[in-house]
Amino acid sequence: MNDLQTLRAALTPDEPSQDVVDRSRHRLQNRIRGGRASFRRRTGWLIAGAGFTAAAAAVAIAVMPAAPVDSPAVQTVSGQEILLAAATAAERSPEGAGTYWHVKVTEADGAAASIEYESWIKPDGQSWMRGAKTGGKVTQLATLSATPFSLVAIDLTLEQLRALPTDPDALKAWIADALERSEARTSAGELTASDRERAAFQSLISLVSTLPATPEVRATAFRAIAGHPGVQNLGTVPGGQGLVLPEGERLVVDPATGRVNGTSVFITMEGAVYRVADPAGAKITAEWTDTLPA
Incomplete structure (x- = not known):
């Protein structure tokens, strides 16, 4: 069973097993008989009635959920499991093709006037x-860029982006090395170790959400994010499963398609980090297209 099948099974409520039904029926029959025992000598019809009641209860047990004490344990799905399932789905997804790589980020309410970035x-x-x-x-930007695609503080050509490592540890090492050699600075000066660590993690987010990485690279980035401690599952939200990542970033991931449909942080094509103020994050689409608006 792969990650996606495991997640689907965990998110699908299980029916009570026959063993659970049998044990519940037996316990209920005993409880009913025990409750009527003091009446056996005086009112024999109540005993017969108790037998009838137990039979009816047995039918009810067969169609009703088992008592909580005998119910199967609720299967909780961790944030890591959702990310790993998304990685499996991303790996199998078609790459897509088009003339332009189009990224659109809007407010969570999706109102037409709420476009933040495109x-x-x-x-x-x-x-x-x-x-x-x-x-x-x-x-249209006035100048061409030889490296039009950006991780945080790392500019890449499409070929370089497509050639990124497809092993999680190797991908993280590549990003860390590139950031070490980067000339990027913050308003306070050169990047500190903490700045580089944060930028590396946000670069992984951009690989799964806003960049035209190959399916294999996107899957690798999902797995690299899953390797970080502290990823929390917020449950089902519009667009997929809500996740809280380290540093408080939020994503909405559809584990069935491997797509990121919502985010609280994204990287512009200039490599700038943009944080969405709305706690619900923002809707996001990223895909190849042949259409350029007038």
Whole structure:
């Protein structure tokens, strides 16, 4: 059984087993007989009635959930299990194709006026964006970028992005090394060890949510995130399963498709980290398209 099948089984309520039904029926019959024992000498019909009641109860037990004490233990699904199931699904998903890599981030309510950020990037470096900086209008960037795709503080070509390691430890090591050699700075100065650790984790988030990585690389990033302690499952939410990640980031992951449909943090095509103020995060779509808005 793979990760996705395991998760599906855990999320599907189990019917009570026949053994549970038999034991519940037997216990109920004993309880009924025990409750009527003092009446046996005076009112024999109550004994017969008790037998009838027990038979009727046995039918009811067969169609009703077992008593809590005998019910199978509730299967809880951890955040790590959801991420691993998403990795399996991502690995099997089609890669997609198109002229532009399109990323759209909107408020959780999905209102038309709530677009926070939208971008279109061609592999040759031509880029368009829409957001607060452009007054809500689609605007083409004036200059081409040789490395139009960005992790946090790491700019990449599409070929470099597609060639990232497909082993979780190797991928994390690659990102850590690239950040070590990066000239990125914060407002306080050079990146500290803590800054680099946070940037590395957010880079993994961008690989599963906003970048055109291969299915294998996306699956690897999911597994790398799952390897971090403290990932919590918030349960079913619109778009999938809600997760709280280390540092408080939130994702909405559909484990059946391996897609990220919501996030509280995303990386713009300039490599800037944008945090969504709404605790519910924001809706996100990222896909190849042949359409560029006028």
